[in-house]
Amino acid sequence: xxxxxxxxxxxxxxxxxxxxxxxxxxxxxxxxxxxxxxxxxxxxxxxxxxxxxxxxxxxxxxxxxxxxxxxxxxxxxxxxxxxxxxxxxxxxxxxxxxxxxxxxxxxxxxxxxxxxxxxxxxxxxxxxxxxxxxxxxxxxxxxxxxxxxxxxxxxxxxxxxxxxxxxxxxxxxxxxxxxxxxxxxxxxxxxxxxxxxxxxxxxxxxxxxxxxxxxxxxxxxxxxxxxxxxxxxxxxxxxxxxxxxxxxxxxxxxxxxxxxxxxxxxxxxxxxxxxxxxxxxxxxxxxxxxxxxxxxxxxxxxxxxxxxxxxxxxxxxxxxxxxxxxxxxxxxxxxxxxxxxxxxxxxxxxxxxxxxxxxxxxxxxxxxxxxxxxxxxxxxxxxxxxxxxxxxxxxxxxxxxxxxxxxxxxxxxxxxxxxxxxxxxxxxxxxxxxxxxxxxxxxxxxxxxxxxxxxxxxxxxxxxxxxxxxxxxxxxxxxxxxxxxxxxxxxxxxxxxxxxxxxxxxxxxxxxxxxxxxxxxxxxxxxxx
Ligand code: AHR
Numbered sequence: 340x341x342x343x344x345x346x347x348x349x350x351x352x353x354x355x356x357x358x359x360x361x362x363x364x365x366x367x368x369x370x371x372x373x374x375x376x377x378x379x380x381x382x383x384x385x386x387x388x389x390x391x392x393x394x395x396x397x398x399x400x401x402x403x404x405x406x407x408x409x410x411x412x413x414x415x416x417x418x419x420x421x422x423x424x425x426x427x428x429x430x431x432x433x434x435x436x437x438x439x440x441x442x443x444x445x446x447x448x449x450x451x452x453x454x455x456x457x458x459x460x461x462x463x464x465x466x467x468x469x470x471x472x473x474x475x476x477x478x479x480x481x482x483x484x485x486x487x488x489x490x491x492x493x494x495x496x497x498x499x500x501x502x503x504x505x506x507x508x509x510x511x512x513x514x515x516x517x518x519x520x521x522x523x524x525x526x527x528x529x530x531x532x533x534x535x536x537x538x539x540x541x542x543x544x545x546x547x548x549x550x551x552x553x554x555x556x557x558x559x560x561x562x563x564x565x566x567x568x569x570x571x572x573x574x575x576x577x578x579x580x581x582x583x584x585x586x587x588x589x590x591x592x593x594x595x596x597x598x599x600x601x602x603x604x605x606x607x608x609x610x611x612x613x614x615x616x617x618x619x620x621x622x623x624x625x626x627x628x629x630x631x632x633x634x635x636x637x638x639x640x641x642x643x644x645x646x647x648x649x650x651x652x653x654x655x656x657x658x659x660x661x662x663x664x665x666x667x668x669x670x671x672x673x674x675x676x677x678x679x680x681x682x683x684x685x686x687x688x689x690x691x692x693x694x695x696x697x698x699x700x701x702x703x704x705x706x707x708x709x710x711x712x713x714x715x716x717x718x719x720x721x722x723x724x725x726x727x728x729x730x731x732x733x734x735x736x737x738x739x740x741x742x743x744x745x746x747x748x749x750x751x752x753x754x755x756x757x758x759x760x761x762x763x764x765x766x767x768x769x770x771x772x773x774x775x776x777x778x779x780x781x782x783x784x785x786x787x788x789x790x791x792x793x794x795x796x797x798x799x800x801x802x803x804x805x806x807x808x809x810x811x812x813x814x815x816x817x818x819x820x821x822x823x824x825x826x827x828x829x830x831x832x833x834x835x836x837x838x839x840x841x842x843x844x845x846x847x848x849x850x851x852x853x854x855x856x857x858x859x860x861x862x863x864x865x866x867x868x
Contacts, residue, residue: 382800385777388768389851391788391867392809395764396716398782400446402708403753403760404722405502406674408453409488410479410729412690416739417727418496419488426742429499431492435744436727436734437499443733443754445502447550449673449722450493454478454560456552457511461521464489465540478560480691490525494546503550505722508580510554510572510593511562519579522551527583534584547586552673553577556621557593558602566605569593573606574613591617591671598622598651603658607665614664617719619673620655622648623730624703626679630695631826633679635797638699638825641677642795643774645706648675652710656717669719672711676724676731676749677703689738692729696747696829698822698837698858700731704752705778705793705820705860708759712780712791715764723749737831745834748827751820755839755862758789765809777801777855783867788812791862794855797825805851810867812851817842817863821856 407413420426420433427434451459455478463472463486471486490506497504506525508518520533525546527534534545553576555561557569564572573592582588592615595602603618624644627637652670659665679694686693704723711721727734733750737743762782771777778793788810794801819842827837844863845852855861 382802384802384804385769385771386804386806387777387779388806388808389781389788389790390766390768390808391781391783393766395713395766398712398715398759398762398764399719400444400760401503401720402711402715402718403444403756404447404449404505404720405445405726405733406449406453406722406724407451407726408479408729409451409455409459409476409484410453410725411686411692412736412739413725413727413729414451414488415484416690417734417736419492421487426740430495432496432499433736433744436736439734439744439746439750440500440726443750444757444760445500446760447505447720447722448497448500448502448726449505449507449550449552452478452507452555453674454556456507456555457509457513457561459509460513460517461490461524465491465524465536490521490546491540491542494542494548504546504548505550505552506548507552507555508576510557510569510576511560515576515579518551518553518576519581522548522580522588523583526586545584545586549586550589550591551580552591552593552619553580553615554593556596558596558599561593566602567609570606570609573615574609574611577613577615589616591615591619591673594618594620594671594673595655596621598647598654600654600658603655607659607662610664615668617669617671618655618659619671620651621674622651622672623674623676623678623724624648626677628680629682629685630679630697630700631828633697633699633826635825638797639775642699642702642706645703645710646774648707649710649714652714652717656714670717671719672721674724675707675721678730689735690728693735694730694732695735696731696749697825698748698827699825701748701752701820701837701860702793702795702825702858704731704749705755705791706795708752708756709778709780709791709793712759712764712782713767723753741831743831743834745829745831747829748820748837751837751839752860755818755820755860756791758787758862758864759791762789777803779805783810785867787815787867788865789862790851790865791860792853792855794857794859796857798857800857801855803853803855807849807851811849812846813866813868814846815844815863815865817844817853817861819859819861821859823856823858825858
């Protein structure tokens with residue numbers, strides 16, 4: 340499954356980060372930080388050039404998308420507690436979680452899986468809850484779930500969060516007819532049996548779902564197919580996935596694990612005249628240790644994998660672009676994030692794949708979000724796995740029955756990147772292409788420049804000097820997420836141990852200057868004069 344995707348990435352030749360930045364004018368850069376991966380303690384000046392005059396593309400808000408699955412305590416007990424729960428709720432949705440997520444803003448939300456999607460039959464999740472069948476979740480622990488969170492409950496959550504819904508259809512164990520009917524049920528305004536059934540179930544207005552996944556990980560848990568087999572099935576399904584009632588569909592084909600171009604090429608070769616609007620890829624960054632007890636070399640190894648994520652996006656984009664019909668296909672990083680070693684006792688206490696998010700996880704989030712800005716012209720959407728209580732979560736609850744809900748370090752890293760949304764990413768030039776070097780991205784609109792930095796080094800405090808070209812700035816505001824202990828986290832007893840704090844950033848002429856301590860993520864929002 341996804342957590343092993345690193346294997347595929349080792350199969351391609353590495354590209355340096357400099358291949359992603361402009362080849363134009365370059366400032367002579369001197370850095371005291373050694374380029375070696377695991378160096379001893381150093382501090383020094385890191386110089387970069389921000390090219391406000393060199394645009395990459397729009398930072399689509401969908402780069403900050405989310406994913407939820409019927410897995411552990413993500414949906415049941417995490418987001419959905421039911422109206423009769425002792426946990427404070429809004430019509431069944433965990434109130435604290437909804438409020439935190441509303442504050443962050445959720446552009447898009449993918450559901451119901453993951454592996455679960457290819458064993459999910461949408462009719463199990465509509466109609467009176469007491470009549471919904473109870474099904475065994477074959478992928479995630481074999482527990483019985485009651486289907487009380489179905490299509491309407493998912494759309495209700497999306498409406499609360501103002502998120503675009505993204506439904507993952509079942510290809511592995513279903514038929515084109517079943518998926519076609521789900522689309523009609525959701526999107527046809529009224530007058531057909533399915534649309535009237537939706538109305539009788541409480542939603543007379545069409546749900547207008549645009550994003551539809553046609554299977555998930557079809558090379559693995561979604562059917563164990565070869566690319567040509569999946570391409571054949573994709574064509575069958577896509578013929579019947581139609582626009583009902585004016586909601587234009589955006590179909591997402593199941594793409595590769597990591598950077599497996601054998602899959603993407605096989606898919607593209609087999610598609611014929613059918614062309615999806617998007618192709619998904621999944622890339623998890625595996626970890627050897629339990630989240631809160633990471634060894635330093637394992638942290639460095641995991642954080643270094645983000646250079647491979649960057650390579651993979653560039654490479655997969657190039658594969659799509661090498662096909663005439665691939666140029667228009669949006670590349671979607673449908674599942675990403677850190678997948679640490681999860682002890683059985685944690686899963687028993689909190690739910691399957693429950694893992695803490697630490698300062699290290701925040702660095703990973705920041706590295707990823709910086710990549711998405713830098714590759715804004717190559718990506719369409721990115722969904723972190725997963726929103727609550729599973730893998731690199733933004734929120735954690737103390738088990739499905741627990742009332743406490745904390746914002747993780749990953750939540751705070753995402754909040755630091757929020758000012759980039761809908762701005763135009765601009766190029767940043769740096770001479771440091773090492774996987775653990777200073778990571779930086781910038782974006783602008785007519786009013787302000789936003790710059791984000793990640794210092795993933797555990798042993799180097801940096802003075803950062805950014806030479807700005809193409810804009811004049813005033814002094815603005817900046818925030819930093821930092822803890823010198825990489826295993827630090829927001830626990831239920833200390834929910835605000837790692838939170839953003841104010842950071843001093845100086846603007847001197849055309850230079851932006853700041854101190855960036857080891858293990859930190861920071862963002863400055865600077866008005867353009
Ligand atoms: O996010 C957990 C699992 O990882 C998903 O169900 C699957 O798509 C991937 O392998």
